[in-house]
Amino acid sequence: MSASDEEILSRLKELLQKFNSKNIELTATTDISTDLNIDSVAVMDFIMEVEDAYDIDIPLNVLSETRTMRDLVKVVQGELG
Amino acid sequence: MADLLKKFEPLMQRHAAMLEAGSDAIGLVNEKILTPTRGMINGRETILAGTNNYMGVTFDEACIEAGKKALEEFGTGTTGSRIANGTYGLHRDLEAELASFLGLDHCIVFSTGYAANLGMIAGLAGPKDTIYLDADSHSSIYDGCTLSGARLVRFRHNDAADLAKRLARSKDDGEGGRLVVLEGIYSMMGDRAPMADFVEVKKEHGFQLMMDEAHSFGVLGPNGRGLADEAGLYVHADFIVGTFSKSVGAIGGFGAGNHPYFEAIRHHSRPYMFTASPSPASVATALEAVKLLKREPERRERLRENSTRLFNGFKGLGLEMGCDVVSPVIAVRCPDEPTTIAMWNALLEAGVYVNIALPPGTPNKICLLRCSVSAAHSDEEIDRIIELFGQVVGAGHGSV
Numbered sequence: 001m002s003a004s005d006e007e008i009l010s011r012l013k014e015l016l017q018k019f020n021s022k023n024i025e026l027t028a029t030t031d032i033s034t035d036l037n038i039d040s041v042a043v044m045d046f047i048m049e050v051e052d053a054y055d056i057d058i059p060l061n062v063l064s065e066t067r068t069m070r071d072l073v074k075v076v077q078g079e080l081g
Numbered sequence: 082m083a084d085l086l087k088k089f090e091p092l093m094q095r096h097a098a099m100l101e102a103g104s105d106a107i108g109l110v111n112e113k114i115l116t117p118t119r120g121m122i123n124g125r126e127t128i129l130a131g132t133n134n135y136m137g138v139t140f141d142e143a144c145i146e147a148g149k150k151a152l153e154e155f156g157t158g159t160t161g162s163r164i165a166n167g168t169y170g171l172h173r174d175l176e177a178e179l180a181s182f183l184g185l186d187h188c189i190v191f192s193t194g195y196a197a198n199l200g201m202i203a204g205l206a207g208p209k210d211t212i213y214l215d216a217d218s219h220s221s222i223y224d225g226c227t228l229s230g231a232r233l234v235r236f237r238h239n240d241a242a243d244l245a246k247r248l249a250r251s252k253d254d255g256e257g258g259r260l261v262v263l264e265g266i267y268s269m270m271g272d273r274a275p276m277a278d279f280v281e282v283k284k285e286h287g288f289q290l291m292m293d294e295a296h297s298f299g300v301l302g303p304n305g306r307g308l309a310d311e312a313g314l315y316v317h318a319d320f321i322v323g324t325f326s327k328s329v330g331a332i333g334g335f336g337a338g339n340h341p342y343f344e345a346i347r348h349h350s351r352p353y354m355f356t357a358s359p360s361p362a363s364v365a366t367a368l369e370a371v372k373l374l375k376r377e378p379e380r381r382e383r384l385r386e387n388s389t390r391l392f393n394g395f396k397g398l399g400l401e402m403g404c405d406v407v408s409p410v411i412a413v414r415c416p417d418e419p420t421t422i423a424m425w426n427a428l429l430e431a432g433v434y435v436n437i438a439l440p441p442g443t444p445n446k447i448c449l450l451r452c453s454v455s456a457a458h459s460d461e462e463i464d465r466i467i468e469l470f471g472q473v474v475g476a477g478h479g480s481v
Contacts, residue, residue, distance in 0.1 A: 039440065041440070042446070048216070048235065057234050057250060057251055059232045060226070
């Protein structure tokens, strides 16, 4: 990962923490839904937090192929252009 | 090879825990329906306060007679889709009656309310378009959005400023159109879209607006057309969607609008084209019920009175409400899933049926006991519901 990716990953971990009720260790390979055992609505709410943090839109369409934190870093990078 | 159903083990365990606590809240059997507000459940006569039967028309004599006549004249089913052999004169009559009721040029009838949202959204928007949907939208709206293939942007519930922000930064909507979907009354909490705020955003940013009036058609507004009608902003709603399974007391749904190309949806919308059309009896009863809603506006007033009575009763008990606006959907917040299930069972055993709503079917992981009020409820029935909620929910435990 580039330094920039690391920064995004770090920010995403912060944002995801409030949905991480079981305090699972968050890494680049963490599966956002299954590892944290959170439902689809919580995942969408988390994505909304990410959108606001970076002032970007992450269309719901991309979520079906966005499973891990690393996947989400790529999506954020893509939206940031 | 993985067992396809193995992934549902946690779901099955959750359901088993519900059954251990009492009745099956998500599979309850109505043994007999006595009136719009009374039924037999678990061998007991029960007040029905979770049926969405807002206008209480399900046992209306004229509606039943119309259904019987249609059964005799047209048979039990159409055995075909609208674009094949499944369009009868009744379907066209119902579409004309609804268009007249709504004061719009065009109306299309779908087989269910769910199909109406799928059919309208996927009929209007495609892969080049963007749909902006409220975070608390009904599942049928989410599913319609997915079916459309459009780019999907979710905005915070009832937050017009949040929608404006997303519209402003989505300058890359390109050649495609923008569809915003709102609901008149949100089905879980009973709150309404702040229509005036959204119309201001519409004027500034430009989009086409679809109002899902599933819970507000026949209920709100001087003409019973829904929230847009009540707010005096009807002209700003480009498309209206509704269902027959609530105030109309049947099954089916509709989409309506004034656009000159509106009828193209019939030739493009898969949920319209590739499913059997609604049965003659359903269409006939819906047709009669729409006429009745026009003929008897006093039902709306009675529903308002009943809703206010129940809302104020609950407020008087100090219950935590789903929202602070009176509507026929009156939800009470409960502490957690086991307690909510216990309270739901206690209410049922004491003689009142309400809906239970649990995450992820609710916003923000809250647990709800959800009532829907009917114009057919008597004052005594409303007062009994309040009394039992006081004994069960107000007392904070799952027994009377």
